[in-house]
Amino acid sequence: MLNDDPSEDRACGGDGRAHDLDTHDASALDPEMEPDAGATGLRIVNWSLKARRLREEIFGPGLFADPAWDILLDLFTAEAKGERVQISSLAIAAQVPHSTAIRWARILTGAGLLVREKDPSDGRRVHVSLSQHARTLMDEYLGRLSQCRQLPPEIATNASR
DSSP: OOOOOOHHHHHHTTSSOOOOOOOGGOOOOOOOOOOOHHHHHHHHHHHHHHHHHHHHHHHHHTSOOOOOHHHHHHHHHHTTOOOOOOHHHHHHTTSSSSHHHHHHHHHHTTTTTEEEETTTEEEEEEEEEEHHHHHHHHHHHHHHHHHHOOHHHHHHHHHHH
16 A cells, blocks of 8 residues: 655655565564554564565575664564573574674674673673664664554554554
């Protein structure tokens, strides 16, 4: 479905299409929770992660890669769940070799989007999280997406309650 407002189309990515992908099991939220911008944002992230994995399943692994975005999405989700992420698990989240994940973590840290923290109980472990700046950017991005009328049906239904 295309929007009538071209400026909204540009803000929403321009293609004006909704993608029909079941996200029922992708939500890590309490279904009784009143939807808000943060809850809608988390549903968008979960849907996006599921869509990316489905794309990989259909087209095959290694054809599409966006480790930086996968890392940001994973950290956003982990933060929403109250989980801490070790730098070593970024490779799993981004589905790339460990060296690639570490390189992207360094790039994202240099860009001010990630914060690295040594584990006080074990100096060998390093945790990573979104910086305040990255959270602000993610909130803006997800907020603008949630204002679009092209959300996947499950997200749109929950957002309009």
